[in-house]
Amino acid sequence: MYKVASASEYLVITGVGIGDIKIAKKAWILPGQYCTVFDISPVNYTFEVQAMSAEKLPFVLPAVFTIGPRIDDDDSLLKYAKLISPHDKLSHHVKELVQGIIEGETRVLAASMTMEEVFRGTKEFKQEVFAKVQLELNQFGLLIYNANVKQLVDVPGHEYFSYLGQKTQMEAANQAKVDVVEARMKGEIGSKLRDGQTLQNASKIDAETKIVSTQRQGEGKKEEIKVKTEVKVFENQREAEVAETNAELAKKKAGWAKGAQVAEVEATKAVALREAELQRQVEVMNALTHTEKLKAEFLSKANVEYETKSLLPRMR
Structure with missing residues (x-):
């Protein structure tokens, strides 16, 4: 027959063909074999x-x-x-x-x-x-x-554990009492210490406050002097820069004036040279004109004389 074990069970099979035992969830049970079910x-x-x-x-x-x-x-x-x-x-x-x-x-x-x-x-x-x-x-x-x-x-x-528990409880109770007394003592001492420390801290704070105040006043004065010094240095630097700028500007102005004067002189000379050139050209033209005039006069005179000389023999 064919047997199947449930989810929490296993089959144990012995018999023919099985050396020791066989464990399975499902199996065929053959003739000569024995099967039991066990829960796991x-x-x-x-x-x-x-x-x-x-x-x-x-x-x-x-x-x-x-x-x-x-x-x-x-x-x-x-x-x-x-x-x-x-x-x-x-x-x-x-x-x-x-x-x-x-x-x-x-x-x-x-x-x-x-x-x-x-x-x-x-x-x-x-x-x-x-x-x-x-x-x-x-x-x-x-x-x-x-x-x-x-x-x-x-x-x-x-009753060992009972006595041991009672012992532990008594030790705990005694220790608690000691702790309470120590806590009270520590509280009183702590209170006195806090009062004394408060007074000491107050005096210390007052002294430190005065020191800090004096230091801050001195630092304030130092800062004021430092700022004034820096302002003065800055003003001097600015004045020096302005003076340097003015000197540079004056130098440039002088250069510009000199250049203007040179340009003016050069322009005057150029005008004079041009006038002289034009005058020379005029004189040359006048000379040429006069020469041409003289040439014309001489030529006319020569022609007249020639013609006169030519007519005289004919008139004779």
Whole structure:
């Protein structure tokens, strides 16, 4: 037949064709094979472990462990399957096995510690118990999913924790009284100190204020003198710059006047030269005109004389 396990179950198959056991979520069950179903959901185990410290003082450790198979490891599942196959997970066999491991490791660990060490290091004691119990459960494929250990309890007739608690309370109460007295004393001393410090600080502040005021007045005068000096220096610099600018301007004006005079003289000379040139040209023209006039007169005179000489023989 074909069998399928639910979400929180596994099938354990033995028989023909299987050397040891086979674990599966679903499988065909062949003739000659045997199949059982086991639940892997964790189970809560509640114990009151009685242990004894190194001083032979007994105490009770109330604890609740949530234990189940380690489902993330195939070897652990095989170990758990072999453990649980003949029994139910809630059977006395499994509970006695788990309880025996927890009680044994707790007693061994408690026997190596004094009651004071157990009481003062309760957290470390519990963690050590869990670690040692888990180490033993590994051989059965079991895992501690959660563990809750309550406050350590006295065994009737041995009220160690009760007396220790009363001692702690009395020490705390006495210490509180001492703290109150010390606080009151510190408060009164502090009040006197604050009053004295207030007066001292007030006198110190007055003296420092006067010093600061005098320093500020002196610094103010220094700053005023410094500013006046800087203003005077600036004014002198400005006057020097203005004088330099005026001198430069005067120099440029002189140069400009000289240039103007030179230009005027050059212009006058140029006009005179031009007039002389024109006068020369006029005189040359006049001379040429006179020469031409003389030439014309001489030519006319010569012509007259020639003609006169030519007519005389004819008239004879």
